Amino acid sequence: MVPARDGSDAAHLAASGLRCSPMPYPLGDGTFIGRARLTPDAPVVAGSIGEWSIVYTVGRSCFDDGGALRLSWRFASDWSEPQFTDPAAPSHLAVTTDGVARLDLRYDARGNVRPWMRTVRVRVVDGFLREAETIRFVWRQARVQTFRETRFRFRLFVDPFGTDLFQEVPDDLGFPVIAAAAETIRVHGPSHAITGDSIVYHVAFEDRWGNPAAPPDGAVTLVAEDGASIAMARATEPTATLATHAPAHPGIARATAKWGDETSVPVNPLEISANQPEFRPFWGDLHGQSGETIGSGTVEEYFAYARDVAGVDFAAHQGNDFQVTPAIWAEIRRQTAAFHAPGQFVTFLGIEWSAITAAGGDHNVLYRGDDGPLHRTSHWQVEDRTDATSDAYPIDALYLALAGFEDVMLVPHIGGRRADLAWHDPHLERLIEIHSCWGTFEWFRDEAMRRGLRVGFTAGSDDHKGRPGAAAPGSGSFAVRGGLTCAWAGDLTREALWEALRARRTSCTTGARIIARLRTGDGYWMGAEVAGQTHAPTLQARVIGLGPLAEVTIQRGTETVYRHDLGTRPSHNAIRVAWRGARILDRNRQQVWDGWLRIEGALVRQARGYALDEPNEAVTVDADGLVRWRSRTAGDEDGVDLLLDDASRGTLTFVTDLCSFTLDLANLVDRHEHRAGGVDRAVVVERLPAAPGPAEVAFAWTDPSPLPQWNAYHLRAKQTDGQIAWTSPIFVEIAPRAGEAT
Numbered sequence: 001m002v003p004a005r006d007g008s009d010a011a012h013l014a015a016s017g018l019r020c021s022p023m024p025y026p027l028g029d030g031t032f033i034g035r036a037r038l039t040p041d042a043p044v045v046a047g048s049i050g051e052w053s054i055v056y057t058v059g060r061s062c063f064d065d066g067g068a069l070r071l072s073w074r075f076a077s078d079w080s081e082p083q084f085t086d087p088a089a090p091s092h093l094a095v096t097t098d099g100v101a102r103l104d105l106r107y108d109a110r111g112n113v114r115p116w117m118r119t120v121r122v123r124v125v126d127g128f129l130r131e132a133e134t135i136r137f138v139w140r141q142a143r144v145q146t147f148r149e150t151r152f153r154f155r156l157f158v159d160p161f162g163t164d165l166f167q168e169v170p171d172d173l174g175f176p177v178i179a180a181a182a183e184t185i186r187v188h189g190p191s192h193a194i195t196g197d198s199i200v201y202h203v204a205f206e207d208r209w210g211n212p213a214a215p216p217d218g219a220v221t222l223v224a225e226d227g228a229s230i231a232m233a234r235a236t237e238p239t240a241t242l243a244t245h246a247p248a249h250p251g252i253a254r255a256t257a258k259w260g261d262e263t264s265v266p267v268n269p270l271e272i273s274a275n276q277p278e279f280r281p282f283w284g285d286l287h288g289q290s291g292e293t294i295g296s297g298t299v300e301e302y303f304a305y306a307r308d309v310a311g312v313d314f315a316a317h318q319g320n321d322f323q324v325t326p327a328i329w330a331e332i333r334r335q336t337a338a339f340h341a342p343g344q345f346v347t348f349l350g351i352e353w354s355a356i357t358a359a360g361g362d363h364n365v366l367y368r369g370d371d372g373p374l375h376r377t378s379h380w381q382v383e384d385r386t387d388a389t390s391d392a393y394p395i396d397a398l399y400l401a402l403a404g405f406e407d408v409m410l411v412p413h414i415g416g417r418r419a420d421l422a423w424h425d426p427h428l429e430r431l432i433e434i435h436s437c438w439g440t441f442e443w444f445r446d447e448a449m450r451r452g453l454r455v456g457f458t459a460g461s462d463d464h465k466g467r468p469g470a471a472a473p474g475s476g477s478f479a480v481r482g483g484l485t486c487a488w489a490g491d492l493t494r495e496a497l498w499e500a501l502r503a504r505r506t507s508c509t510t511g512a513r514i515i516a517r518l519r520t521g522d523g524y525w526m527g528a529e530v531a532g533q534t535h536a537p538t539l540q541a542r543v544i545g546l547g548p549l550a551e552v553t554i555q556r557g558t559e560t561v562y563r564h565d566l567g568t569r570p571s572h573n574a575i576r577v578a579w580r581g582a583r584i585l586d587r588n589r590q591q592v593w594d595g596w597l598r599i600e601g602a603l604v605r606q607a608r609g610y611a612l613d614e615p616n617e618a619v620t621v622d623a624d625g626l627v628r629w630r631s632r633t634a635g636d637e638d639g640v641d642l643l644l645d646d647a648s649r650g651t652l653t654f655v656t657d658l659c660s661f662t663l664d665l666a667n668l669v670d671r672h673e674h675r676a677g678g679v680d681r682a683v684v685v686e687r688l689p690a691a692p693g694p695a696e697v698a699f700a701w702t703d704p705s706p707l708p709q710w711n712a713y714h715l716r717a718k719q720t721d722g723q724i725a726w727t728s729p730i731f732v733e734i735a736p737r738a739g740e741a742t
Helices: 010-015 299-309 326-339 395-402 442-450 494-502
Strands: 035-039 049-057 068-073 092-097 102-108 118-125 134-143 149-159 173-178 184-188 192-194 198-206 219-224 229-234 239-245 251-253 255-259 263-266 270-273 280-285 314-316 346-353 363-367 408-412 431-433 456-458 484-489 506-509 515-520 529-533 538-544 549-556 559-563 570-582 595-600 604-610 618-621 627-630 637-644 651-656 660-664 671-675 679-689 696-702 710-719 724-727 730-734
Touching: 035 173, 049 149, 092 102, 092 118, 184 219, 184 255, 184 263, 198 255, 198 299, 219 239, 229 239, 299 314, 299 326, 326 346, 346 494, 395 408, 431 442, 442 679, 456 506, 484 494, 484 515, 506 515, 515 710, 515 724, 515 730, 538 549, 538 710, 549 696, 570 651, 595 637, 604 618, 604 627, 627 637, 651 679
Parallel strands: 192 270, 280 314, 314 346, 408 431, 431 456, 529 730
Antiparallel strands: 035 049, 049 134, 068 118, 068 149, 092 134, 102 118, 149 173, 184 198, 198 239, 219 229, 219 255, 251 270, 255 263, 280 484, 346 363, 363 408, 484 506, 506 724, 515 538, 538 696, 549 559, 549 710, 570 637, 570 679, 595 627, 595 651, 604 637, 618 627, 651 660, 671 679, 710 724, 710 730
16 A cells, blocks of 8 residues: 555545544644654755654553654655764754653664655653644754655654554644755667668756756767767756767777766767668667555656656566555556557556565566556555455566566566565566665576576666666665667567567666677677587677776686687786675675775775766775775676886785685786686776777677587677676577487
């Protein structure tokens, strides 16, 4: 059940999921249960620091010894967690009363009914409170959530009688959260065009947390590699468009977007051909949700952001099914249909089948049409149970319910709950998601390969902040920027994209629009199954990055069988120290890597953060040369790039709470890896290239020793900035020779 938004009547209280009882006074005026007031309530800048107070005035009910309050806000919010012990430290929350009672305090990140889960619990003890006495919350040095919201709200629930039955105080405790000043820009355009085509680039001005922000000076110029100005626009809003034409000759067009005197960002590369190719790359985000379930904003705002701000070609909304009421499902269907515009922006109807891992785990459900068979895991938060017989749980019940349907697809993924690949339906599950704001899950890819599953790969945001297609992580449960799926299709229609997704003709990235594709010499694309071969096919790979490439490999299942030579040579004075991995497979997987390093015997001239994901992650250098950082990973990689006077000498000491080691740099030939347990946790020290590698490669490769079985060949490419692209596998069956064991 999803709470209503106005907080004004008993129906709203019932919708909150908290049990209600009739009261002798109207709940709307708070006469009986009390009133609350928030100050200040003016608009607040996302990520800013401030002080707020909420004063609860006891109503005619009075307040018993053992009575309690719950001050709650949404799970998706990354508002700073309160602490109650140090008034001088950040995010101190003081809760006091002018009555004779004492107050016991506790913060619980899951202390109330979903989605209002983040909760400060206050219990009245050693006394009681009279009518008109107060409980005052004063929150000092609190950091506001890092994403904008039309109206952020606290909700105050009270139980004056100590019964564990709570009612909501009927006052609006909220304010708008707005973007800070724009600090950077993102510019995205198509990845393919025919010579001379009209093309449009989307410009988004962003604050430091990735929120769309109105620019003080919105003049943006698109500059080609040769320095020629391609297009220019002056914007007063957070978004703008730049219209231009593709060059007249086939090739790769690169451009840079310039804003003001200091901001210059690369634009995704544009591949130009003279004729229409068989398949073109289209970018999308198939995974995220809004405030109708556990996220923020509306479904309408969700799709508008994907289309107008992120500038993706296709999108789907994925609300947790056990929260989706008939009214919410109708709204999701309505907005999905309203935003669908073939040739411009394609939407897919979707819902998240949200099971506990032991029952199959999270699966995105995608429909080709405007409707489809709806089978929830349960009606756990849905009061209207008229269609409860349609629930399908665990996952094999869902497989059975969807058997024979051609217009439905399931995508197992890793979110709070992870999918269990021990269950698999090859007809319904053509793809798995291997990256989202929850982290990077190459271990999930590897598990699928070990199990012999013939699945392709996608990436999305699983965004809860209303920013599909360009989701910044913020400072809470989400550790990394959201990813993107590239569907290689004939045109931008539901039918063509659906065919591409079912054919597993996809690549995906950690967010950058890196063009990556893998084909065989005889025309099979990634995702294809090639049976009955007597020898390995020649694989043709193409990678076009936004910047220099650090590595390009071909995997066969979980094994790296080919590493392409990028022609770089190691630097004599630059090294990278990078850490990666996750604590566990499940929900609380983030690994904190806060720590320091020192190099004795060599001078640190510069230290710069590598692949850091949000403003709280930072690298600093002390006056004595000690390099410190704050960082967390969830399967991804963070680190620090060091420029030394001489990287061939000196001793590096690396220290975190998780692991520590020393390394003689004279013995560092290529790379040193220090394993740290958990889920692929490791620290890697390696020499950086003396000069940047190429930004694009094309090569052909033939496996000299294919296995006499099905071989899953897929491409992985990483840029020097840490952005990664993967292709779906090509599945090739090599028939065993006579007398050869399989």
